[in-house]
Amino acid sequence: MDRLSNQTLAQLDQPGPGYDRAALRPGILHFGVGNFFRAHQAAYLDRLMNMGLAQDFAIIGAGVMPGDVRMRDTLAAQDYLYTLVEQSADRSDARVLGPIVDYIAPGDHGRIIATLADPAIRIVALTITEGGYFIDAATGHFDRAHPAIAADAANPEAPQTVFGLIVAGLKARRAAGHPPFTVMCCDNIPHNGKVTCEAVAETARLSDPELAGWIAANVAFPNAMVDRITPATSDRERRMVREDFGIPDEAPVFCEDFIQWVLEDNFPAGRPPLEKAGVEFVADVTPWELMKIRILNGGHAVIAYPAGLLDIHFVHEAMADAQVRAFLEKIEADEIIPAVPPVPGTDLQAYFAKVAERCANPKIGDTVRRLCLDGSNRQPKFIVPTVAHRLQAGLPVEGLALESALWCRYCAGVTDSGAEIAPNDPNWDSLLPRAQAARHDPAAWLGMAEIYGATGRDPRFAEPFARWLAMLWDKGTRATLDAYLKG
Structure with a gap:
């Protein structure tokens, strides 16, 4: 076996998806398909799918930064499968996960907007790092004057930032009469839902104040606390997953066995039954x-x-x-x-x-x-x-x-x-x-x-x-x- 794929899953000694991936239907578009997302939110979805649940909440990844190209190409070559290795001090357990079914390459902004406009997408999730939210540290608020945001305001039909793309997708949904998706931030930022709401609404306000008001009044931005230590993947991890578990995976994820997700239950468009996979829903995170x-x-x-x-x-x-x-x-x-x-x-x-x-x-x-x-x-x-x-x-x-x-x-x-x-x-x-x-x-x-x-x-x-x-x-x-x- 020279590559992890749908065809080679049956040859593995380690557990893989216990569900029919061909029958999955997308319900989530995720910006920032990095190691943490794959060890955390995607792992929860995989748990549910193995229970026969959330089959209509498969994940489509979306790349925005140039560095996303390598991850997208690597995962695409593996049919979007990857290995998750959970490690405690005395043992390591590996399994292959399959909740990601597609990944839109950076630069294909038209397809990202079209996917955001699809009513089947009910959740748009983000793990774009703490530095990706254009926060002015001096004020603690969104930096409307940032050059990247100003560029999207000047050309809202062809946005380049995550927030410009989300605004364009929401605008298309409203025009088509579709309800808005929920925007779910999973980055380590205090009041991350509130921060994301401000970023999206203020990006919209620069080009379409009326749309900004509609977003603030109608789009849900639940706050969340997420936690799992997830190091970067290097040749060391790729070698370990091949030698220790017999899996030829170019994009494995190693993480601790601890995991936590505390989330406000504010999903008007619907959500997977994440509480069955261990997510704690609270009124105020x-x-x-x-x-x-x-x-x-x-x-x-x-x-x-x-x-x-x-x-x-x-x-x-x-x-x-x-x-x-x-x-x-x-x-x-x-x-x-x-x-x-x-x-x-x-x-x-x-x-x-x-x-x-x-x-x-x-x-x-x-x-x-x-x-x-x-x-x-x-x-x-x-x-x-x-x-x-x-x-x-x-x-x-x-x-x-x-x-x-x-x-x-x-x-x-x-x-x-x-x-x-x-x-x-x-x-x-x-x-x-x-x-x-x-x-x-x-x-x-x-x-x-x-x-x-x-x-x-x-x-x-x-x-x-x-x-x-x-x-x-x-x-x-x-x-x-x-x-x-x-x-």
Whole structure:
């Protein structure tokens, strides 16, 4: 067997789709067919389909970015099948999933709009990363002036962005008398449904204010909290899935065995019975969202930058480092967990203990570099709001100031050992000189209003930030962590 396909499924020793893929009917169009989506939302759909349910909610992928071409071509060559390998500390289980039935290539915007206009599509889902929503960090709102959005406003019949395409699809449905689809964001953004609603409605408003009003009044944008650690796929994973499981898959996905999806039940056009696959439907997802974003995503940042500066490669290796783990545990206990409101039916200490266990899982192979990625988009969402929350309450932020100083030090582009840090942020070219200048002028870093807003000017944060940053440069990461841990 040289390739995974419909024809070779019967030759596999591992389980595959227990349903007739030829009988599936599309009901979801998904933007951003990456590893997380395939390990999370698509995995839930596959569970349902194996129960004989949701046969009319198969997935059509849609690519927008040039980088989507490779994923689309790879999956198309495999009949859109792929292997999911779920890993706990003591075992790995592989199965082949088949809920994706098509994938529209980037650039084929006419076909994307036609598919969005099809009344069979009842859900449009997104995993386009935190940086894909054109959020102005200084205001916290959609950036209507962004060049890509302005271009779509000038040419709404031939849009290039996800939001321009969604607007065009909704416009076509309304003109044909079809009800609107539900837009379901599954990215790690606070109030992600609300954020997506603003992006879609404001994109429409630039060219058709009346359509924007119709969207705001008639289209559902449920908020969601999603969670599953899913590393990038490399030749290592492709080799493992072939050698360990006998599956010749060019696009396998490796992930942890933990999975969670908390979702507001707002789907006027209908939805799959996801609760039968383990999805938790709630009236307001906010408590779960804050818990995950602050404890897990914020915790990832706490692990990432000291480990990056110490040349630690894997996340589980960082968790095995006594200083890094103690830093995570102290900052979570002292500053992060106290800033999380109560979550119904959830013990926050137990939740964090599970987070630590997940990060320490040696099977995942998650990299420190992945956790360090894109800090300019992640810090304003995962760290700075917790800082602002504590400052507003008159509480200290020593640990969070050190986390931010570690991020700044990392962006200076060299580890404690002198090894070069390759660019690891979409804004690396501007972050690098700022981080280097901050060695002698911390305000050069804290002055980034798009990251810190007013928080960067608050002396209760700026003073410990400057103090920790100076220590990082003068004494190194180990000595600085030791000083923090000793109080």
